[in-house]
Amino acid sequence: MSxxxxxxxxxxxxxxxxxxLSSALLGIVYELTKEPIGNALSNKRTLAFHIVLPEFNxxxxxxxxxxxxxxxxxxxxPGRKGDKIVGTAVETTSIGYGGEIKLIVGFLPDGTINxxxxxxxxxxxxxxxxxxxxxxxxxxxFEGRNPENFKLSVxxxxxxxxxxxxxTITSRAYCEAVQKAYSALIKNGKK
Amino acid sequence: MxxxxxxxxxxxxxxxxxxxxxxxxxTLGTTNSAINGISMGLATTFVLVMSNLVxxxxxxxxxxxxxxxxxxxxxxxxxxxxDLLMKAFLNNPGPHFEPSLYDQLGIFIPLIVVNCxxxxxxxxxxxxxxxxxxxxxGLGIGLGFTFALFMLGSxxxxxxxxxxxxxxxxxxxxxxxxxxxxxAFFALGFLIMLMNKLSKRIx
Numbered sequence: 001m002s003x004x005x006x007x008x009x010x011x012x013x014x015x016x017x018x019x020x021l022s023s024a025l026l027g028i029v030y031e032l033t034k035e036p037i038g039n040a041l042s043n044k045r046t047l048a049f050h051i052v053l054p055e056f057n058x059x060x061x062x063x064x065x066x067x068x069x070x071x072x073x074x075x076x077x078p079g080r081k082g083d084k085i086v087g088t089a090v091e092t093t094s095i096g097y098g099g100e101i102k103l104i105v106g107f108l109p110d111g112t113i114n115x116x117x118x119x120x121x122x123x124x125x126x127x128x129x130x131x132x133x134x135x136x137x138x139x140x141x142f143e144g145r146n147p148e149n150f151k152l153s154v155x156x157x158x159x160x161x162x163x164x165x166x167x168t169i170t171s172r173a174y175c176e177a178v179q180k181a182y183s184a185l186i187k188n189g190k191k
Numbered sequence: 192m193x194x195x196x197x198x199x200x201x202x203x204x205x206x207x208x209x210x211x212x213x214x215x216x217x218t219l220g221t222t223n224s225a226i227n228g229i230s231m232g233l234a235t236t237f238v239l240v241m242s243n244l245v246x247x248x249x250x251x252x253x254x255x256x257x258x259x260x261x262x263x264x265x266x267x268x269x270x271x272x273x274d275l276l277m278k279a280f281l282n283n284p285g286p287h288f289e290p291s292l293y294d295q296l297g298i299f300i301p302l303i304v305v306n307c308x309x310x311x312x313x314x315x316x317x318x319x320x321x322x323x324x325x326x327x328x329g330l331g332i333g334l335g336f337t338f339a340l341f342m343l344g345s346x347x348x349x350x351x352x353x354x355x356x357x358x359x360x361x362x363x364x365x366x367x368x369x370x371x372x373x374x375a376f377f378a379l380g381f382l383i384m385l386m387n388k389l390s391k392r393i394x
Contacts, residue, residue: 014252018253018265022264026268029271037275047288051288117288118290122297125352126352127367127371134285
């Protein structure tokens with residue numbers, strides 16, 4: 001087999017051609033997948049709103065607003081039925097054992113936690129991923145609690161939350177994220 | 192070369208994980224459940240087949256001194272394509288808001304670029320063989336890799352979570368060690384021992 005001679009001109013030309021063709025191909029695929037990717041991401045959020053908020057009939061994504069609390073900025077998504085606000089979904093994050101944990105917490109107008117959905121997590125499978133409702137009932141203990149009289153930290157730290165066995169760091173991070181969302185909600189005036 | 196032999200060599204005789212010990216980073220990282228193992232294996236197989244196909248058809252046109260960078264660019268392009276496609280079409284959470292497949296495999300997909308199996312096959316096989324043979328080789332090695340990941344993922348899921356393919360047959364926790372990274376080494380060690388015994392008996 002005789003390959004092209006490794007002359008300077010040949011090498012430059014080859015690499016140029018390879019990169020140009022690759023970028024063209026990537027450009028095409030990027031354009032083709034741009035819309036489906038956007039749809040997938042907004043679908044995911046919409047699905048989360050239906051899980052964490054009571055029944056609503058508006059489009060929370062379109063009415064979202066930012067609330068700054070502490071060093072963070074939180075995205076608030078109000079859920080309405082007619083003119084009445086039935087609850088607010090708050091997007092919040094914290095750093096867990098494996099990386100960032102992103103939650104959507106649904107609050108009722110009086111500040112009670114309705115439900116929580118995990119948007120993103122990198123926690124250990126079989127241990128920290130018990131924060132997912134599909135893996136265990138752990139996160140149910142937050143539902144229907146008002147952080148006013150439910151201390152959002154693990155029992156080891158003097159709070160009211162039972163930590164996941166062998167995943168204290170994950171449990172702490174989860175509590176922290178919910179607490180941050182609640183603080184932002186209070187700061188914004190319970191709505 | 193006999194194409195059937197060329198295809199099946201990836202499973203036992205030249206299995207990338209059990210015999211060649213290539214691509215151990217994604218092997219250990221993604222196999223905490225059987226489904227994750229299969230998905231990672233199939234994504235790698237796609238990249239392997241496509242890069243083998245392209246490399247074998249353009250190998251003659253690439254001067255020797257720049258072949259590695261050229262191959263890497265080709266491989267990286269296909270990995271990015273897989274990443275985009277998975278992000279677009281395998282990104283729907285389950286009915287109980289389980290994380291999507293894309294969310295679970297997350298960072299490991301871009302890492303296929305540095306999986307030495309892919310570059311290894313491009314350099315050692317595809318650049319010296321014709322298109323059909325390279326395609327069969329890519330498919331065989333890729334599915335062999337998938338098979339290994341599935342085996343390891345199953346063992347770790349059964350022992351660690353008491354379930355298989357997300358179907359739980361033991362309530363409560365399993366042996367938690369096996370879902371954590373050290374457990375991956377243990378499980379892999381014993382699997383390799385078993386495979387060695389098996390392949391010795393066959394040959």
